[in-house]
Amino acid sequence: MTRRLLFSYLTLAALVLLCLEIPLGFVYSRGERDRVVNAAKDEAESVSAYAALSLSAGRAERDLPARVAHCAERIGGKVVVVDDTGAPLATSHPLSADASRALMSRPGIAAALHGSSTEDVRTSTIGGVEYLSVAAPVGQGVRPEGAVWLTVPTRMVHERVHHVWMLLAAGGLGVLTAVTFVGFGIARWTGRPIRELERATHELAEGGRAEPVTVTKGPPEVRRLAAAFNRTAARLAHLLDSQHAFAGEASHQLKTPLAALRLRLENLEPNVAARGRGSLTAAVTETDRLSRMVEGLLAMARLEEHAATPGPVDVGEACAERHRTWAPLFDRQKVSLVLFAGSVGPVLALPGSVEQILDNLLSNALRASPPATTVTIELRLHVPPRRALRDARPCWVDLHITDEGPGMTAEQRARAFDRFWRAPGAPKGGTGLGLALVQRLAHASGGEASLRAAATGGVDAVVRLPSAEAASGVQRGGREVLALHVAGHLHRAPASQPVHSDSTPRT
Numbered sequence: 001m002t003r004r005l006l007f008s009y010l011t012l013a014a015l016v017l018l019c020l021e022i023p024l025g026f027v028y029s030r031g032e033r034d035r036v037v038n039a040a041k042d043e044a045e046s047v048s049a050y051a052a053l054s055l056s057a058g059r060a061e062r063d064l065p066a067r068v069a070h071c072a073e074r075i076g077g078k079v080v081v082v083d084d085t086g087a088p089l090a091t092s093h094p095l096s097a098d099a100s101r102a103l104m105s106r107p108g109i110a111a112a113l114h115g116s117s118t119e120d121v122r123t124s125t126i127g128g129v130e131y132l133s134v135a136a137p138v139g140q141g142v143r144p145e146g147a148v149w150l151t152v153p154t155r156m157v158h159e160r161v162h163h164v165w166m167l168l169a170a171g172g173l174g175v176l177t178a179v180t181f182v183g184f185g186i187a188r189w190t191g192r193p194i195r196e197l198e199r200a201t202h203e204l205a206e207g208g209r210a211e212p213v214t215v216t217k218g219p220p221e222v223r224r225l226a227a228a229f230n231r232t233a234a235r236l237a238h239l240l241d242s243q244h245a246f247a248g249e250a251s252h253q254l255k256t257p258l259a260a261l262r263l264r265l266e267n268l269e270p271n272v273a274a275r276g277r278g279s280l281t282a283a284v285t286e287t288d289r290l291s292r293m294v295e296g297l298l299a300m301a302r303l304e305e306h307a308a309t310p311g312p313v314d315v316g317e318a319c320a321e322r323h324r325t326w327a328p329l330f331d332r333q334k335v336s337l338v339l340f341a342g343s344v345g346p347v348l349a350l351p352g353s354v355e356q357i358l359d360n361l362l363s364n365a366l367r368a369s370p371p372a373t374t375v376t377i378e379l380r381l382h383v384p385p386r387r388a389l390r391d392a393r394p395c396w397v398d399l400h401i402t403d404e405g406p407g408m409t410a411e412q413r414a415r416a417f418d419r420f421w422r423a424p425g426a427p428k429g430g431t432g433l434g435l436a437l438v439q440r441l442a443h444a445s446g447g448e449a450s451l452r453a454a455a456t457g458g459v460d461a462v463v464r465l466p467s468a469e470a471a472s473g474v475q476r477g478g479r480e481v482l483a484l485h486v487a488g489h490l491h492r493a494p495a496s497q498p499v500h501s502d503s504t505p506r507t
Helices: 002-057 060-075 097-105 107-113 155-205 220-271 274-305 315-332 353-368 410-415 434-444
Strands: 078-083 088-091 120-126 129-138 146-153 311-313 336-341 347-349 374-382 396-402 448-453 459-466 482-484 490-492
Touching (some): 002 060, 002 078, 060 088, 078 097, 107 129, 107 146, 315 336, 315 396, 347 353, 347 459, 353 374, 353 396, 353 459, 410 448
Parallel strands (some): 336 374
Antiparallel strands (some): 078 088, 078 146, 120 129, 448 459, 482 490
């Protein structure tokens, strides 16, 4: 903003200077030329009058050369006086015979000898030097007694005009320099609260608490904007604190009575008749479900309260570790769990977020998968095409959790990330918070989460996270795949022959 304001000040000042100095320079140039021309005219008329008096008194040969030489010395030019035939009477400088004969052919002298009432003023070049020439008749009447031809070099005029232009340019540069310093101070003064607002906005956007912005600096409009921002930030912080406090305190307060309720239900089991055992089991199951919901609320409250900065995470190692942890549970449900982990490099994610994402997605996939099916964990590197050599578009790593369950409709997949929403006919045990937590973790890590229809008929849960490496530093040739037994034994196998947890081959 400071640069833009300073540029606008300098542009306005330059336009004003151009509109003032250029006409002033041209006016001065024209005035200086007119002054020189008028001075030459006056000198020509003075010499003409003196020559007329000398001719009438018969002293032309004695007095006229001294007068011509004095005039030429005073104006710094050349003076020639000719008679009515064009022969030189007096000259301020030596003339050759050819130059003397050529005097009659000069337009100014010819016009003066013909009794022109106006002096002939023209600019000519003699010997490579530009001259301003003035011719005036000697004497009055139809037939003048001679003519005076006066030439003045225009070098002095050009030097004076050039000097004035240099002064105008130096003055303009001085004004622009002064405007630069003054404008920079004004721009800094104007933009300081804007920069503070920008800093506070970035802090607020990154999940931190924005410090109050100073409202006593800058223009009145900016001060009012800073005051409104401070009120908005304070209100937002209050609302977030209230929300976090409510979620955390409510979840903590619910854990104790839920534990007591489950204990009382278990203590009732010996005293319940056989026909009431089903209802008691259902009550215990719903209590467990409510406890898991409370844990999910606590996890989301902790995520919103402790906002961290994403850092490099070895997603391949995290997938392998969660595979070893979940393998026994899948084995008990007779569901195969296969991991395909390519050389995708680290990703940018919140600390511990990849493990939580995997836990929630694998839990959903296990509940939705019937026996003798397969759940696949796969990592894929997505490199966008480069349009230019220095294209800085980031690479992404896609984490796929694919099951072979009943699947979901497009409308159900769109609503699956809403809190507490569960698909109709979904298996018991879910709370409706797992996918909401996955989406929140993905967004906090700079990525996104989505559900797609799998080619096997189930759901393909995709979590896209930004890669921590540049595209040139990521190995893209020949995907190396790890296939792991669900029993927890880790070994390498080709991608075309994955190893399943069950011992029978799948069709």
